[in-house]
Amino acid sequence: MTGSAVVIPAPPAALALSDLQAHLLDAFFAGRNARTVAAYRRDLEDWRTFAGAADMDAAARAILAVSHGQANAWALAYKAAMIERGLQPATVNRRLAALRSLVKLGNTLGLVSWRLEVENVPSAAYRDTRGPGRDGVRTLFELAAQPGGSKALRDVAVLRLLHDVALRRGEVVGLDLAHYDPRRGTVAILGKGRTERQLVTLPPAARAAVEAWIAARGSVAGPLFTNQDRARKGSGRLTDSAVYRLVRDLGKKAGIKARPHGLRHSAITDALDRTNGNIRAVRKFSRHKDFNVLVVYDDNRTDLAGDIARLVSE
Structure with missing residues (x-):
């Protein structure tokens, strides 16, 4: 059998851990449409305020810098604070989902070996689906x-x-x-x-x-x-x-x-x-x-x- 050899390209150079952390939000927002990105930004901005971080990047790094148990305790406290503020269950659950998704990406990228396990609050979705x-x-x-x-x-x-x-x-x-x-x-x-x-x-x-x-x-x-x-x-x-x-x-x-x-x-x-x-x-x-x-x-x-x-x- 004749023919030229197949050339397998070398894998891309791995990003340093610090680079992954610095660009975590860029990776999180990549490939999403503008409306979805805007919604995630609003939800993660609320988490930033609760965490007392200087910006959303710092807030994202903060949740990944603690232990599994500490992260879940922090998320539980965030959930309780949102409920105390009188936010609707759908809003609380959406913001928890955004935080879970962010941590899941950190897990995928090897920044942490765990995921958030904080559950949603019970809600009666679509209470009235009949419209006018x-x-x-x-x-x-x-x-x-x-x-x-x-x-x-x-x-x-x-x-x-x-x-x-x-x-x-x-x-x-x-x-x-x-x-x-x-x-x-x-x-x-x-x-x-x-x-x-x-x-x-x-x-x-x-x-x-x-x-x-x-x-x-x-x-x-x-x-x-x-x-x-x-x-x-x-x-x-x-x-x-x-x-x-x-x-x-x-x-x-x-x-x-x-x-x-x-x-x-x-x-x-x-x-x-x-x-x-x-x-x-x-x-x-x-x-x-x-x-x-x-x-x-x-x-x-x-x-x-x-x-x-x-x-x-x-």
Whole structure:
């Protein structure tokens, strides 16, 4: 057998322990999308404040510089302090998860031989997964369209994406004009926890709303949804907080409690109703990774406990 020999490249030089520690946060944030990085930064900043460190890098090094038992004791004290501050269980658990993930990376890189074992606090996730309901959503659409003009077109398109295809507000504001395919009527969204965009096909009403907004917006490249603040000349990307205020304020006008994720809740609940609880099919629609989340939606939708109680009482 003839041919040139295969050359195996030498492995990269190992970083010194001090270099790994110095660049731990860089490695932790690498490969994550901007929204995820921003969320982790907020959570780790809270840990920095509790730890009394000068910056987040120092706070990250501090948790890895103590023994396994000391680290767990420190994390338990942090957990107790957050509970005493009155933080919601979801917030406490998210911040503990960020700290655990950081220590897990330190373990992977050989900085420590252990991982944090502090457990989450019990929480009742998705207590209300029904949202404003069909009538409430219909009212929001009508109120958003009433003022007329380009802002109304934009707002209706945003509401359609939040409800009709159950997008998260971060997925909506992260869209650029280039992510909409007018030939196929699809948007390429960057889903929660994903690094690649996935195509979502728009139903006719949502597609018509998006195209009406694009006709008013123009074909200039950039964010699909822009602010309509005259002072900023409509050039900036619509923000998460602006979408939250939009839905909240429309809800106040309608006399109902409304928020962006509530529209997603309504859509998923409606999808379960219309498919007679077909969790597998609705999972494709909602893009949930965990079937158990949809089981909670389905339980809340059907009120099984209430049905059994009525049977017992009869």
